[in-house]
Amino acid sequence: MFSKVTFLPFFARRFLGYIYFDYFRPINQMIKAKNIFKSYDNLAVLKGVNLEIQKGEIISIVGASGAGKTTLLQIIGTLDKADKGELFIKNTSVEKLNSKALAKFRNENIGFVFQFHQLLPEFTAIENVCIPAFIGGKSKTEAEKEAHKLLDFLGLSNRANHKPAELSGGEQQRVAVARALINNPAVVFADEPSGNLDSANAKELHELFFKLRDELQQTFVIVTHNEELANMADRKLTISDGIIIN
Ligand SMILES: Nc1ncnc2c1ncn2[C@@H]1O[C@H](COP(=O)(O)OP(=O)(O)OP(=O)(O)O)[C@@H](O)[C@H]1O
Ligand SMILES: [Mg+2]
Numbered sequence: 672m673f674s675k676v677t678f679l680p681f682f683a684r685r686f687l688g689y690i691y692f693d694y695f696r697p698i699n700q701m702i703k704a705k706n707i708f709k710s711y712d713n714l715a716v717l718k719g720v721n722l723e724i725q726k727g728e729i730i731s732i733v734g735a736s737g738a739g740k741t742t743l744l745q746i747i748g749t750l751d752k753a754d755k756g757e758l759f760i761k762n763t764s765v766e767k768l769n770s771k772a773l774a775k776f777r778n779e780n781i782g783f784v785f786q787f788h789q790l791l792p793e794f795t796a797i798e799n800v801c802i803p804a805f806i807g808g809k810s811k812t813e814a815e816k817e818a819h820k821l822l823d824f825l826g827l828s829n830r831a832n833h834k835p836a837e838l839s840g841g842e843q844q845r846v847a848v849a850r851a852l853i854n855n856p857a858v859v860f861a862d863e864p865s866g867n868l869d870s871a872n873a874k875e876l877h878e879l880f881f882k883l884r885d886e887l888q889q890t891f892v893i894v895t896h897n898e899e900l901a902n903m904a905d906r907k908l909t910i911s912d913g914i915i916i917n
Contacts, residue, residue: 699725699726699727700723700724700725700726700759700761700762701724701725701726701728701760701761701857701858701890702722702723702724702747702758702759702760702858702892703722703723703724703757703758703759704720704721704722704723704746704747704756704757704758704759705721705756705757705758706719706720706721706755706756706757707719707720707721707722707743707746707747707753707755707756707758708753708754708755708756709739709742709743709746709751709753709754710754715913716739716742716913717739717742717743717746717753717913717914718912718913718914719756719913719914720743720756720910720913720914720915721915722747722908722915724858724890724892725890726857726888726890727884727888727889727890728884728890728891728905728906729880729881729884729890729891729893729903729904729905730891730892730893730904730905730906730907730908731893731894731895731900731901731902731903731904731906731907731908732744732892732893732894732895732907732908732909732910733894733895733896733901733907733908733909733910734909734910734911735911738910738911739910739913740862740894740910741862741894743910744860744862744892744894746758747760747860747892748777748781748783748860749765749773749776749777749781750777750783752766760776760780760781760857760858761780761857763776778803778806778807778854779807779854779856780854780856780857780858781856781857781858781859781860782803782850782851782852782853782854782856782858782859782860783851783859783860783861783862784844784847784848784851784859784860784861784862784864785847785861785862785863785864786862786863786864786866786867787867788835788843788844788846788847789847790835790843790846790847790850791835792834792835792836793834794834795831795832795833795834796822796827796830796831796832796833796834796835796838796842796846796849797815797818797819797822797831797832799835799846799850800818800821800822800846800849800850800853801814801815801818801853802850803850803853803854804817804818804853804854807854814853817853818831818849818853819831821849821852821853822846822849825845825846825848825849825879826845827842827845827846827849830842830846839872840867840868840869840872841868841869841871841872841875841876844864844865844867844868844872844876845876845879847864848864848876848879848883852883852889857890858890858891858892859889859890859891859892860891860892860893861880861891861892861893861894861895862894863894863895863896864876864893864895865877865895865897865900866895866896866897873897873900874899877897877899877900877903880893881903
């Protein structure tokens, strides 16, 4: 049997351990991915990716076509599952969530912007922006107030009541950014967000990401073939042969 003397120091050590852990826990850490593996049949795409992203960082991910950028983004964006590895978003171990909890977590914490805006054609810009807020349980008044604020911020207040087909490509993509931001996510994942835009609209969209970072501390992970955008990021990560090489 353990005596009181051997017991107390044990608990004392455990207690100090927790304090130590909490004190040094990186509170600004948004994403931590450890040793991510993913294969499609016998094609090994990701072979042990490690990644840490802090709040307010803009990370670009580059690499050859087929290198696994979208695959990685879908996994760290919780839209797909790794075969092996661990993923923490805001210190939540994502693999431990069941599908309902994961859908809620995604709705509350993650925004997506894709190459093609994927706005719903039957709905106006403001309605599209409101959808994730409605899914999250916000009232119409609350959601619309927030959506108007975002559309204003993105220079789109006079386009709010137009449907996607009545908007320019750049405007559609900015509406998609507003939709990604409506629930105040921890991180926005963007997969070639300017891939479908001319250079002037691409530049405007890229500047917007940095304005959102500077003014709202928004974190972005952006897969891009646009060299200028990739180089503007705080960190540029290159995927090659299934791992991040820098
Ligand atoms: N669902 C799938 N089933 C089978 N193979 C897939 C699937 N998704 C992707 N792949 C393959 O995995 C590899 C990585 O694809 P991925 O889409 O991640 O590349 P990428 O780096 O985003 O390329 P790009 O720059 O062309 O978008 C490719 O060889 C692709 O064909
Ligand atoms: Mg891709």
